[in-house]
Amino acid sequence: MTLLAMDPVRRALTAAELTAIIDRVDAADSTGALLAAVIGSVYDTLLADIGLSTATMPEGQQLDPRQFQIPSTQWQAITGAVMDRAAAWGTGPQLTRDLIGMLPSIYEDPTAPVPDTPRTDRRPDLLELHITREAVDVIAAGTAHVQALASCYGPASEQHLQASTSWVAALSRLLSMGFGADTRVRRDGNLSLLVNTGSGFTFGLIFHGATRRCIAGDGCTATIADDGTAHALYSASVVVEHEHQPSFPLDAARPGSWSFHS
Numbered sequence: 399m400t401l402l403a404m405d406p407v408r409r410a411l412t413a414a415e416l417t418a419i420i421d422r423v424d425a426a427d428s429t430g431a432l433l434a435a436v437i438g439s440v441y442d443t444l445l446a447d448i449g450l451s452t453a454t455m456p457e458g459q460q461l462d463p464r465q466f467q468i469p470s471t472q473w474q475a476i477t478g479a480v481m482d483r484a485a486a487w488g489t490g491p492q493l494t495r496d497l498i499g500m501l502p503s504i505y506e507d508p509t510a511p512v513p514d515t516p517r518t519d520r521r522p523d524l525l526e527l528h529i530t531r532e533a534v535d536v537i538a539a540g541t542a543h544v545q546a547l548a549s550c551y552g553p554a555s556e557q558h559l560q561a562s563t564s565w566v567a568a569l570s571r572l573l574s575m576g577f578g579a580d581t582r583v584r585r586d587g588n589l590s591l592l593v594n595t596g597s598g599f600t601f602g603l604i605f606h607g608a609t610r611r612c613i614a615g616d617g618c619t620a621t622i623a624d625d626g627t628a629h630a631l632y633s634a635s636v637v638v639e640h641e642h643q644p645s646f647p648l649d650a651a652r653p654g655s656w657s658f659h660s
Contacts, residue, residue: 407444407502408467410510415443416472417513423479424518429489436480437500441466444502466502469510473501479515486520488578488597522579526596527572532585540565540589540605546651557646557653564655568603571658589656599660607654614643624648 411419419439426432442451444466455461477494484490529537544562551557571593572583578596586592589605612620612628618638620628628642646653 405448406465406467407447408505409444409447410469410507411443411472413511413513416475416511417515419443419476420479420513420515423476423483426483429484429487429493432480432483432489433493433496436476436497440468440476440501444468463500463502467505468502469507470504471507471512472510473504475512475515476501479517482517483520485575486522488576488595488599491576492597492599521575524579525573525575526580527583528581529583530585533583533591536585536587536589536591537569540568540656543589543605543651547653550647550650551653560655561653564657568656568658571601571603602659603656604659605654605656607652608646610648610652611645612638612642613645614638614640616640618642622648 419436422435422439423432426435438452441461442453445451445455452461477497480493480497481490484493544558544565547555547558547561568591572581572591577599580596582594584592584594586602587605589607591603592600593603594600609631610622610624612618612622616638617636618640619631619635620637620642621631621635622628622642622644626642626644626648628637630637
């Protein structure tokens with residue numbers, strides 16, 4: 399396959415063209431049909447400028463998205479419509495990532511028309527959330543850990559605020575329908591969860607505990623275990639023979655935060 403030889407196409411879509419593209423997106427009845435609709439309609443519209451369409455391109459040649467540019471506001475309108483339609487199947491985030499390399503590039507044009515098209519909430523009516531009993535224990539343990547940080551360091555401390563903010567964000571992920579309406583949650587460690595979604599996307603909500611370090615000075619970079627013993631984290635780490643001072647107490651809740659991993 400070779401790239402289609404052509405002069406670059408850089409223009410705004412008309413209001414009628416953009417509306418027609420969004421109408422085709424809305425009419426799609428599956429993720430595959432949605433992807434085909436948005437790619438086909440966008441490039442058919444732009445190729446019409448040179449008398450071609452995706453169906454009439456010369457045999458053995460393919461499009462180069464870098465040869466096409468549309469205004470960023472119109473690009474956002476198209477991908478927004480794709481996200482809305484894909485919400486029915488929970489495939490919007492993955493489709494949007496795919497489209498970054500498949501749709502035209504963008505340029506800024508504040509005068510480009512963007513019709514105020516009413517959007518329809520395509521999400522299913524119910525989110526089915528299945529949580530194993532072990533995962534229920536992890537959620538309870540996570541909440542208790544956040545409360546322990548508040549007790550140890552204070553409700554306004556950086557340790558508590560960082561953990562509580564990330565924990566709330568993690569729980570909100572569980573209630574999101576962005577990846578489908580059938581979510582299954584399993585334990586993945588004392589304070590971590592593994593989440594399988596209806597779209598097939600799997601992600602982890604992982605707790606990253608802070609490393610307890612020596613802060614006594616003298617160039618010491620030792621890490622300090624829960625029993626107070628000092629260790630070299632790396633082969634080049636410096637462990638000074640002095641009274642080590644831990645960066646947080648041995649008997650206190652371990653600071654840290656939760657993050658999303660796919």
